[in-house]
Amino acid sequence: MLVLKTRRTRMAELIISLLQAIIADNGIKMNGENYDSAHPLVNAVIYLANEYLTSDDRHIHMRAIKEKGFHIFPGEQDRFGWLTGCIQLPRGIIVFG
Secondary structure (H helix, E strand, O other): OOOOOOHHHHHHHHHHHHHHHHHHOOOOOEEOOEEOOOOHHHHHHHHHHHHHOOOOOHHHHHHHHHHOOOEEEEOOEEOOEEOOEEEEEOOEEEEEO
8 A cells, every 4th residue: 555645744754753863862951851942953843843733733743743652742821722832752841832
């Protein structure tokens, strides 16, 4: 069976690959419990998360990422919903939004 990858699938896979690279790199600095957003890998995840985990089809991306074992949860919230989102990794979290 031929499986065609959509742009959505590719973007989720890219985010997952970056998250796995971050986990493998113990040299990334932490700011408290947060990964340092100045690191290029972390910055790339934040950029892509802002683009694809806050869009109208965010649930498709989040589901794909969660299926790979990554926990995504709201950071700050107000009565309208999420203001920031968080991706939990073994050493800490990446905040986006």
